[in-house]
Amino acid sequence: MSNIVPSPLDPPHAATPVAGRTEAEVIPHPRPPSAARLSEMTASPPSRPHRLLPLVERAQWIAAAVLPTLVTLIVLLGIWQVVCGAEGSALPSPLRIWTESHELIMHPFKGVSLGLGGLHIDETGDVGIAAHIIASLKRVAMGFGLASVVGIALGILIGQSVIAYRALDPLFQVLRTIPPLAWLPISLAIFQQAGPSTVFLIFITAIWPVILNTAAGVQAMPPTYRNVARVLALDPATYFFRIMLPATVPYMFTGLRISVGMSWLAIVAAEMVQGGTGIGFFIWDSYNSSLLTDTIVALVWIGMVGFTLDRLVGWIGRRVARQA
Amino acid sequence: MKKRSYLALEGISVSFPTKRGAFVAVQDIDLSIEKGEFVALIGHSGCGKSTLLNVIAGLVKPSRGVVFLDGDVVDQPGPDRAVIFQDHSLLPWMTVEENVRLAVDKTMPGKTKAERRDWILHNLELVQMAHAAGKRPGELSGGMKQRVGIARAIAMNPRVLLMDEPFGALDALTRASLQDAVMNIQAQLNNTVVMITHDVDEAVLLADRVVMMTNGPAAGIGEDLAIDLPRPRERIAASELPAYNHARHAVLEFLHQRYSNPLDHAA
Numbered sequence: 405m406s407n408i409v410p411s412p413l414d415p416p417h418a419a420t421p422v423a424g425r426t427e428a429e430v431i432p433h434p435r436p437p438s439a440a441r442l443s444e445m446t447a448s449p450p451s452r453p454h455r456l457l458p459l460v461e462r463a464q465w466i467a468a469a470v471l472p473t474l475v476t477l478i479v480l481l482g483i484w485q486v487v488c489g490a491e492g493s494a495l496p497s498p499l500r501i502w503t504e505s506h507e508l509i510m511h512p513f514k515g516v517s518l519g520l521g522g523l524h525i526d527e528t529g530d531v532g533i534a535a536h537i538i539a540s541l542k543r544v545a546m547g548f549g550l551a552s553v554v555g556i557a558l559g560i561l562i563g564q565s566v567i568a569y570r571a572l573d574p575l576f577q578v579l580r581t582i583p584p585l586a587w588l589p590i591s592l593a594i595f596q597q598a599g600p601s602t603v604f605l606i607f608i609t610a611i612w613p614v615i616l617n618t619a620a621g622v623q624a625m626p627p628t629y630r631n632v633a634r635v636l637a638l639d640p641a642t643y644f645f646r647i648m649l650p651a652t653v654p655y656m657f658t659g660l661r662i663s664v665g666m667s668w669l670a671i672v673a674a675e676m677v678q679g680g681t682g683i684g685f686f687i688w689d690s691y692n693s694s695l696l697t698d699t700i701v702a703l704v705w706i707g708m709v710g711f712t713l714d715r716l717v718g719w720i721g722r723r724v725a726r727q728a
Numbered sequence: 729m730k731k732r733s734y735l736a737l738e739g740i741s742v743s744f745p746t747k748r749g750a751f752v753a754v755q756d757i758d759l760s761i762e763k764g765e766f767v768a769l770i771g772h773s774g775c776g777k778s779t780l781l782n783v784i785a786g787l788v789k790p791s792r793g794v795v796f797l798d799g800d801v802v803d804q805p806g807p808d809r810a811v812i813f814q815d816h817s818l819l820p821w822m823t824v825e826e827n828v829r830l831a832v833d834k835t836m837p838g839k840t841k842a843e844r845r846d847w848i849l850h851n852l853e854l855v856q857m858a859h860a861a862g863k864r865p866g867e868l869s870g871g872m873k874q875r876v877g878i879a880r881a882i883a884m885n886p887r888v889l890l891m892d893e894p895f896g897a898l899d900a901l902t903r904a905s906l907q908d909a910v911m912n913i914q915a916q917l918n919n920t921v922v923m924i925t926h927d928v929d930e931a932v933l934l935a936d937r938v939v940m941m942t943n944g945p946a947a948g949i950g951e952d953l954a955i956d957l958p959r960p961r962e963r964i965a966a967s968e969l970p971a972y973n974h975a976r977h978a979v980l981e982f983l984h985q986r987y988s989n990p991l992d993h994a995a
Binding site (some may be wrong): 626628629631632634635636637638646647650651725 | 819
């Protein structure tokens with residue numbers, strides 16, 4: 405008894421009539437395809453508005469999406485101006501911010517130069533706001549990067565193993581509620597220096613959402629995927645890279661996205677306490693110098709950068725999920 | 729001693745621990761299946777059909793009893809017993825071809841890349857899905873996904889093909905077309921198949937034997953009916969044969985009179 409008969413036996417009742425019918429539709433078509441193509445090529449004038457129309461539609465679509473935000477912004481700024489416009493108001497009005505912090509707003513990249521060795525920041529201290537942002541971003545990159553790697557590894561561990569979950573999850577649940585600044589004394593005591601202890605602070609703040617979401621992703625994996633892997637007798641590496649990781653990626657990035665936001669929250673708090681450089685330091689410094697308008701400009705920058713980071717991680721997550 | 733069949737289940741019992749003691753799903757099941765035989769397992773929901781199939785697949789360990797396949801004891805899952813899952817279980821991040829390749833790479837390690845690709849496409853052609861090789865499961869209809877699920881299973885060149893209610897989630901017309909596809913493939917490959925089904929017509933039309941299970945807990949085999957219909961079978965012609973209607977009647981009687989749905993009694 406042979407197991408495989410390579411000759412494809414066409415099922416007479418299924419394949420033939422279907423093929424016949426599609427042919428019967430194609431052949432009696434009144435116009436030969438070449439003529440149709442020709443008429444399309446000669447008809448270039450009507451194709452032009454065709455190409456323009458999507459642009460106009462696109463512009464309309466973008467306008468419809470952006471306009472409400474823009475209007476809200478203008479209205480809010482207007483209210484702010486009216487409420488705080490009076491002389492001697494405790495909170496500076498938008499116009500006062502514009503005039504008093506003009507230098508800061510218009511020259512954010514002061515002291516930052518792009519050379520062969522990458523970004524160079526002037527060390528004299530008289531630098532634009534972007535230099536502070538860059539200093540903060542560097543710390544976030546280190547702390548968040550470390551938190552991602554360790555967090556994903558721990559998340560997979562407690563997602564996979566019931567024993568590890570029981571051993572570690574309660575611990576994590578308690579630790580994650582500790583506010584970032586509460587770690588600061590310990591962090592300083594351990595590392596003695598401002599640099600590493602700030603990175604540790606971000607790490608310890610950012611790691612929890614990564615761990616918990618990765619673990620949830622591993623646990624939420626449909627059991628049939630596991631059964632497929634078992635039936636195929638996949639080796640652990642193939643199982644990990646081809647099945648578990650892709651199945652968990654969306655959860656992982658949910659965690660990473662929360663985590664990058666928390667890193668940004670922590671960095672500002674940390675730098676306010678241990679100064680030198682960074683956007684947190686800048687805020688504290690400008691407050692101490694009674695430059696409240698500068699502080700407000702910094703707040704706007706922090707918001708924009710935080711928003712960008714969030715969107716960036718979300719975008720990478722979508723890309724990776726599609727690739728994986 | 730009598731010669732053991734190609735696939736032999738001997739004294740299989742499965743019980744699961746629950747809060748109120750062990751729950752016996754199936755008890756003392758003996759089942760012998762010859763090479764190239766197509767066996768349908770039919771029974772009401774909760775009668776342990778899936779448990780039995782999972783025991784053959786190696787996904788569930790029996791509390792007692794042994795499964796022999798071609799003389800070897802089966803106690804863990806492996807690609808020689810391919811499973812077609814009810815929910816197709818294709819991996820959504822891989823294309824159709826990659827899904828099948830995952831199985832092929834595992835089962836044909838000695839072959840070149842080109843040979844494997846040919847084999848993948850050959851199997852996709854068997855289920856008429858070669859045109860969708862580059863698509864992702866999300867772009868396919870339910871019936872097409874299950875066709876790919878079948879291709880993945882037969883591409884593993886299994887010793888036994890296990891189907892766990894393969895068409896249960898499909899509409900009646902799609903189901904019929906997939907049943908035809910399975911009959912065509914079976915005519916070519918002559919696999920040994922164990923299929924779980926709820927559908928009496930499906931069981932009678934596709935199978936050489938319909939094994940009817942009693943209701944759980946502690947379900948067993950109630951009746952083992954040989955379907956004496958000539959092959960190739962064709963659904964309309966077969967439905968007019970007395971043997972078909974006789975078999976159909978026998979299964980219906982078993983399911984709805986002798987071992988009717990336990991929920992009907994409760995009501």
